[in-house]
Amino acid sequence: MVDITLNQNSKLGSIDRPNSYIGRSLTRDGAIRHLEGGGKFVDDLILPRMVNSAFLRSPYAHAEIKSINISDAQKYPGVIDIFLSEHIDTVCKPWIGVLSHLGEMRSPEQSPLAKKIARWQGEAIAIVIANTRAQAEDAIEAIEVDWVEKEPQINMETALDKDTVVIHKELGNNLFWTRTVEQGDVKKAFKESSTIVEATLDFARHTGVTLETRGIVADWDKSEKKMSIYHNGQAPHMMQHIIAKHFDISEGLVRVISKDVGGSFGIKVHVYGDEMAAIAASKILGRPVKFVADRLESFTTDIHARCHKISGKLGVDKNGKFLSMEINDLSGIGPYSMYPRTSAIETNQVLNLSGSPYIIPNYKAVGTVVFQNKTPMCQYRAVGHPIAVAITEVLVDKAAKKIGMKVEDIRKINFIPDDQYPNKTPSGVPLEDLSHQATMNKLLKIMNVPDLEKQKKLDLEKGILTGIGIISMCEVTNPSPLFYGVGGAHISSQDGASIRLEGSGAVHVSSSITEQGQGTEAIMKQIAADQLGVSMDTIRLTLGDTDATPYGGGTWASRGAGIGGEAVLKAARTLKNNILKIASAIMQTDIDTIDIANNSVIRKNGGEGISLKKLAETVYYRGHEIPQGTNPELIATSSFYIEGIPFVFTNSAMGCQVTVDQDTGLIKINKFWVIEDCGTQINPKLVEEQIRGGVIQGIGGALYEECVYDDQGNMQNATMADYLVPMACEMPDIIVDHVITNSGRSILGAKGAGEAGTGGAPAVIMNAINDALSSMNKEVTSQPITPEKILKAIGKI
Amino acid sequence: MGKGGEEFIxxxxxxxxYEALSIEDAIKFKSNDLESVILAGGQSLVPALNMRLSSPSCLIDISKIKELKNITKDNDFIYIGSAVTHSEVMQNKIIIDHLPVLIDVLDMVAHPAIRNKGTHGGSIAYGDPAAELPAFAVAANAEIILMGLNGIRTIQASDFYHGLFETDIQNDEILTSIKYPILKDNQKxxxxxxxxxxxxxxxxxxxxxxxxxNNEINNLKLVFFATGTKPEVALKTSELIIKDGYDYSNVKNMIKTELDFESDLNSNAEMKLHLATILTNKILKLMET
Structure with missing residues (x-):
C-alpha cells in the first residue's frame, strides 16, 4: 500500500504542497479514542430522572390479541407505567411506508405498538417503563395476554396464491409493489440469439448485525416544549423531521444528537416502532426514557434484507455479444413496508442495476414484492446489489462456458467501453465516469489468471476442487434528489458544512454527515485542512447534532465523502477566500500574491506573512486596525447535492480463488482481489477498510448469514452463537487496488466506496465455487452456500 | 459509574x-437452596441469565476456592480442578508434558477471551452435546470426582452423561475435579x-x-460429539475398524446402527452421519502421520 495517491485530481492542487492531506492515509484520531475505550454511546448516557424500558413482544408470527391485562405487572417493583398501543397513539400519529415516485405501493398504517393483531415474531405490543431494564423485564413476564394464533403467511413464493392467508385484509392480497422495466424488444432479441442461458438464484434473508445495537434516549422537556433525542442513527435531520411530524412538535424544537455509533450498515436509518414508543413514553411521562435493544431484539426487529428469488435469462450472438437479458425477481418484505424509505428500494435496485456494466440493447426486468409474517425488510448495505450482480455475473459465466469463451473475454467484449461515457444501464439509468475495462484489466493482471488456472489443474489431478471467479459491477453511491426527495420523503439529498476560524487560530468544522465508525471525522478534517492550508491538529469537528450542524442527509448510500466532503471543500475554499481578502487588506498586498500554508498567510514571493491566529485576533479583538469596509466573516457555510443524474455510480472488478472440500462441503476462500474506482480517495487506507469490511459482509451473505425461520415464522437462530457472521478466522487475504476516474459532478471528484465489497462478493464467490464444481458438472444456486448445500449439490448426502 | 449506573446495566x-469460601461451604449452601446454581466461569450461565432462559435464586461462585484451582499429577493420573480456566490448562506444565493433546482440543474451544474465563469443570458439568471437553473426558477414560453431603464420589465420564444437558450430578453435589489417566507409551x-x-x-x-x-491398532475407542444429545462411544464402529480398516460405506452403516443423530441449524442428521464417517477416516489418517 502506498501512502499517497499521486496526481489523482488536478482540481485539488499539487500533492507536494504543505498541508496536502487529501489522498494521504493519515491515522484517524477517532480510532485511538475508541481503542482506549473512550467512546460515548447511547447506552453510556445517564440523564437525571431517566427511566428505562423494555417491550412485551409477540411470540407469534401472526396472532390476534384478544385481551391484555397489565394490572399485575403494574404493581411490580420499580415499574413506573406500562403503555399499550391505545396510550401511545394519543401522542404519536401513525405512518405509512410508501413513496409516490415509483408507482403504486400498498402498505397499511403502522403504529409504534401493534393493535389487535401482531404480524411478526418480535413486534412490540407493550412498553414497560421502569427504573431499571431488569425491573421492566420482570414486569413483562407478568403481563397476561390472551393470544389467538392465526395461520402465518411465511413463504414468499405462495404469497399471492388464492388460498394464501392475506396479512392485511383491506389490501385484498399480499402484494406490496410491482414494477416492470423494459428497454428494446426482448422477445425479438431472444429469438435472434444463438445461445440463451438461464439461471434461478435464491438469496436468504439476513441482517446487518451492528456491534452496537439500536438505542435511543428521548428527553421531553415540558417547559420548553422541546424534545431531545440521543439516537445512534445515521440521519439526524430525517429523524428530526419525522419526530416533529408524528409527535406534533415544532420541528425546530426537536434536537437529534447522534454521536458515536457502533456500526449502522443501513440498519439505523429507518423508523422503528419501539424507538417511537420510547419517545412517546417520554412525552407522556415528561422524563427521559431509554431504550437499548438486546441482541434478541436486534435479530427479530432490526430490518432484515435480501430474501430474493430471481430468475434470469441472457441471450448472446455467435461472437458472444449480449443481445437480450430478462430477469424476474421476487422478494418478501415482512408485514409492512418500512418508513420512510419504503421496502421497495432493494427490488428497485435489482431492476435498475442488473446487467449494468454491459451493453445489453434489449432488457426486461420484473420485480414483485410481497408481504410475509416475518421481520420487516428494508435497505441494508449494498441495497439490491448482491442480487443484481450475482444474477448478471452468473449468467455471463454460463454464456461464456456454453459458447466456449473465456469468462474474461466475454466480459471484455460486452463492457460499455471506458471512453463511451456518459452512457446508460440496460434499464436506462444514466451512467458516467466509469472504468470497467481498466479495472478488469488491472484485476486480471494482479490475479495472474494463467497461474491460477495452472494451479487449478494441478489441484484437480490431486482430487482438490479449486475454482476461480471474476465479476464486474456498478455501485450506486451519492444519490441525488431523484432518489427519495422526488417521491415525497423528507430525506435530504443535500449536505451542508460550516467552517470557522476562531480567535485561537483553531478551525472548527461542522457537517451534516455522521460518523458510524467508518472514519467520516478523519476525512472531513483532511478535506478542511487541505483546502484551507492548515495543519490537521488545528481542526475541531462537530457532527451529528441538529442544533449544531448544518442541515443535511447524514450518512447512507456511500454519500459522506462525495456529497458531505464536497460541502466541506466548498466551505473551506470560501473561508480561505475571506481570510485572504482580510489578509490582503492588512498586509497591503494584492490577493494573488498571498496564500495560506502551515496555519499562516504567506507571501508567495517570500517575505513576512501573518499567522491565522494573529489574523483572527485582529478581526475579533482589534477590528479597528483593519481597513473599513473589509468583510470580517471568518465563517463560511456551503451546501452540495448531486445535480442532473440520479446517482454517481462507482465501479469495481473482483476476483477470488476458492477451494471446495468434497468430503465436508467446506469452502475456503484462498484469496480475494478487488479493484475499485471510487474517484478521488481522500484517505486511501479508509477506502481500503471500506472495501475489505464490505467484502467481509459480502462473504457473510455468500457463505454464512441467514435468518432461519421455521414454517410457523419463528426465527431459529436469533443469537450471536447461532447466526453466523464471518469472524477474523474466516477472513481471507483481500488485495485491494484502484483505478481512479474522478466524478465530474464535483470539484473533489470523490464517489462512494462503501457498497462494492458487500455487493460484489456474493457473486464472485458463487462464480468461483461453481467454477470449482464445474469439473463434476454441478452447481450451487442458493445463498448462503453452506456445507450442506455443497454436499447435496455433489450428491454426497 | 455510581450506584445508579450499576442498577441501569x-x-x-x-x-x-454467594461467594463460597470452601468446597464444603458451597455444598452446604447448594443443598440448602435447591434453586441455586454454581457459577464458575459463567460463559454459558451469564448469557442464559441475561436472555432470561434461567432464573436461579442464587449464584454460588466457586471460582475463588483454592482447592478447585489446582492441576496436580499423582503417579499415573492428572487431576484438573473444576475451577481451572481453559487458558490456565493450556499453559500448565503438567498438561504440556503429560497430556498435550488436551491443549489442541482446548484450542478449538471458543476464543481466547472466553477461554480466559471458562473453566474445565464448567464445560464438563454443563454437558453441551456439541462441546469438546465432555467427549474428550469420555474418550480419555476420565473419572469425574464429585463431592456432596455424603463425601466424595467418583464416576466414569462415560456414565456421567445421561442426555441433553443431563448429567449424574446430584442436588447437593459439586464437581471438584476431573481425573485423567496418563497415556501409555503405545497409546494416543x-x-x-x-x-x-x-x-x-x-x-x-x-x-x-x-x-x-506392532504397528497395528490394538484398541480403539471412538467418541463422537455434536452428533446427538451427548458424547457417544461408537464401540462397534471401533471394533469394525480394528478388524477391517476403513471403508466409507461400511463405517457409515455401522455408525448409523449405533449412534442417534440429531439435526441442528448447521447440519441435518444425514450430514452429521456423513461427517462422522469422514471424521473416522481423518482420524485414521492422522494416526499414520
Missing part, C-alpha cells in the same frame, strides 16, 4: 450472589472436528483413544 432476573488420543467458523461448536467431532501394538 442489570438485565437478568434478580438473584443473590487424536481429535478432529468439522466446524463452519473457528471457535464455534462443531457440526460433528470425534475424539479417538488408540492403542498401537
Amino acid at each position: 442489570m438485565k437478568s432476573p434478580d438473584f443473590c450472589y 488420543i487424536l481429535f478432529d472436528e468439522i466446524y463452519r467458523r473457528h471457535g464455534d461448536y462443531a457440526m460433528a467431532g470425534v475424539v479417538a483413544n488408540i492403542e498401537i501394538l
Whole structure:
C-alpha cells in the first residue's frame, strides 16, 4: 500500500504542497479514542430522572390479541407505567411506508405498538417503563395476554396464491409493489440469439448485525416544549423531521444528537416502532426514557434484507455479444413496508442495476414484492446489489462456458467501453465516469489468471476442487434528489458544512454527515485542512447534532465523502477566500500574491506573512486596525447535492480463488482481489477498510448469514452463537487496488466506496465455487452456500 | 459509574450472589437452596441469565476456592480442578508434558477471551452435546470426582452423561475435579472436528483413544460429539475398524446402527452421519502421520 495517491485530481492542487492531506492515509484520531475505550454511546448516557424500558413482544408470527391485562405487572417493583398501543397513539400519529415516485405501493398504517393483531415474531405490543431494564423485564413476564394464533403467511413464493392467508385484509392480497422495466424488444432479441442461458438464484434473508445495537434516549422537556433525542442513527435531520411530524412538535424544537455509533450498515436509518414508543413514553411521562435493544431484539426487529428469488435469462450472438437479458425477481418484505424509505428500494435496485456494466440493447426486468409474517425488510448495505450482480455475473459465466469463451473475454467484449461515457444501464439509468475495462484489466493482471488456472489443474489431478471467479459491477453511491426527495420523503439529498476560524487560530468544522465508525471525522478534517492550508491538529469537528450542524442527509448510500466532503471543500475554499481578502487588506498586498500554508498567510514571493491566529485576533479583538469596509466573516457555510443524474455510480472488478472440500462441503476462500474506482480517495487506507469490511459482509451473505425461520415464522437462530457472521478466522487475504476516474459532478471528484465489497462478493464467490464444481458438472444456486448445500449439490448426502 | 449506573446495566432476573469460601461451604449452601446454581466461569450461565432462559435464586461462585484451582499429577493420573480456566490448562506444565493433546482440543474451544474465563469443570458439568471437553473426558477414560453431603464420589465420564444437558450430578453435589489417566507409551488420543467458523461448536467431532501394538491398532475407542444429545462411544464402529480398516460405506452403516443423530441449524442428521464417517477416516489418517 502506498501512502499517497499521486496526481489523482488536478482540481485539488499539487500533492507536494504543505498541508496536502487529501489522498494521504493519515491515522484517524477517532480510532485511538475508541481503542482506549473512550467512546460515548447511547447506552453510556445517564440523564437525571431517566427511566428505562423494555417491550412485551409477540411470540407469534401472526396472532390476534384478544385481551391484555397489565394490572399485575403494574404493581411490580420499580415499574413506573406500562403503555399499550391505545396510550401511545394519543401522542404519536401513525405512518405509512410508501413513496409516490415509483408507482403504486400498498402498505397499511403502522403504529409504534401493534393493535389487535401482531404480524411478526418480535413486534412490540407493550412498553414497560421502569427504573431499571431488569425491573421492566420482570414486569413483562407478568403481563397476561390472551393470544389467538392465526395461520402465518411465511413463504414468499405462495404469497399471492388464492388460498394464501392475506396479512392485511383491506389490501385484498399480499402484494406490496410491482414494477416492470423494459428497454428494446426482448422477445425479438431472444429469438435472434444463438445461445440463451438461464439461471434461478435464491438469496436468504439476513441482517446487518451492528456491534452496537439500536438505542435511543428521548428527553421531553415540558417547559420548553422541546424534545431531545440521543439516537445512534445515521440521519439526524430525517429523524428530526419525522419526530416533529408524528409527535406534533415544532420541528425546530426537536434536537437529534447522534454521536458515536457502533456500526449502522443501513440498519439505523429507518423508523422503528419501539424507538417511537420510547419517545412517546417520554412525552407522556415528561422524563427521559431509554431504550437499548438486546441482541434478541436486534435479530427479530432490526430490518432484515435480501430474501430474493430471481430468475434470469441472457441471450448472446455467435461472437458472444449480449443481445437480450430478462430477469424476474421476487422478494418478501415482512408485514409492512418500512418508513420512510419504503421496502421497495432493494427490488428497485435489482431492476435498475442488473446487467449494468454491459451493453445489453434489449432488457426486461420484473420485480414483485410481497408481504410475509416475518421481520420487516428494508435497505441494508449494498441495497439490491448482491442480487443484481450475482444474477448478471452468473449468467455471463454460463454464456461464456456454453459458447466456449473465456469468462474474461466475454466480459471484455460486452463492457460499455471506458471512453463511451456518459452512457446508460440496460434499464436506462444514466451512467458516467466509469472504468470497467481498466479495472478488469488491472484485476486480471494482479490475479495472474494463467497461474491460477495452472494451479487449478494441478489441484484437480490431486482430487482438490479449486475454482476461480471474476465479476464486474456498478455501485450506486451519492444519490441525488431523484432518489427519495422526488417521491415525497423528507430525506435530504443535500449536505451542508460550516467552517470557522476562531480567535485561537483553531478551525472548527461542522457537517451534516455522521460518523458510524467508518472514519467520516478523519476525512472531513483532511478535506478542511487541505483546502484551507492548515495543519490537521488545528481542526475541531462537530457532527451529528441538529442544533449544531448544518442541515443535511447524514450518512447512507456511500454519500459522506462525495456529497458531505464536497460541502466541506466548498466551505473551506470560501473561508480561505475571506481570510485572504482580510489578509490582503492588512498586509497591503494584492490577493494573488498571498496564500495560506502551515496555519499562516504567506507571501508567495517570500517575505513576512501573518499567522491565522494573529489574523483572527485582529478581526475579533482589534477590528479597528483593519481597513473599513473589509468583510470580517471568518465563517463560511456551503451546501452540495448531486445535480442532473440520479446517482454517481462507482465501479469495481473482483476476483477470488476458492477451494471446495468434497468430503465436508467446506469452502475456503484462498484469496480475494478487488479493484475499485471510487474517484478521488481522500484517505486511501479508509477506502481500503471500506472495501475489505464490505467484502467481509459480502462473504457473510455468500457463505454464512441467514435468518432461519421455521414454517410457523419463528426465527431459529436469533443469537450471536447461532447466526453466523464471518469472524477474523474466516477472513481471507483481500488485495485491494484502484483505478481512479474522478466524478465530474464535483470539484473533489470523490464517489462512494462503501457498497462494492458487500455487493460484489456474493457473486464472485458463487462464480468461483461453481467454477470449482464445474469439473463434476454441478452447481450451487442458493445463498448462503453452506456445507450442506455443497454436499447435496455433489450428491454426497 | 455510581450506584445508579450499576442498577441501569442489570438485565437478568434478580438473584443473590454467594461467594463460597470452601468446597464444603458451597455444598452446604447448594443443598440448602435447591434453586441455586454454581457459577464458575459463567460463559454459558451469564448469557442464559441475561436472555432470561434461567432464573436461579442464587449464584454460588466457586471460582475463588483454592482447592478447585489446582492441576496436580499423582503417579499415573492428572487431576484438573473444576475451577481451572481453559487458558490456565493450556499453559500448565503438567498438561504440556503429560497430556498435550488436551491443549489442541482446548484450542478449538471458543476464543481466547472466553477461554480466559471458562473453566474445565464448567464445560464438563454443563454437558453441551456439541462441546469438546465432555467427549474428550469420555474418550480419555476420565473419572469425574464429585463431592456432596455424603463425601466424595467418583464416576466414569462415560456414565456421567445421561442426555441433553443431563448429567449424574446430584442436588447437593459439586464437581471438584476431573481425573485423567496418563497415556501409555503405545497409546494416543487424536481429535478432529468439522466446524463452519473457528471457535464455534462443531457440526460433528470425534475424539479417538488408540492403542498401537506392532504397528497395528490394538484398541480403539471412538467418541463422537455434536452428533446427538451427548458424547457417544461408537464401540462397534471401533471394533469394525480394528478388524477391517476403513471403508466409507461400511463405517457409515455401522455408525448409523449405533449412534442417534440429531439435526441442528448447521447440519441435518444425514450430514452429521456423513461427517462422522469422514471424521473416522481423518482420524485414521492422522494416526499414520
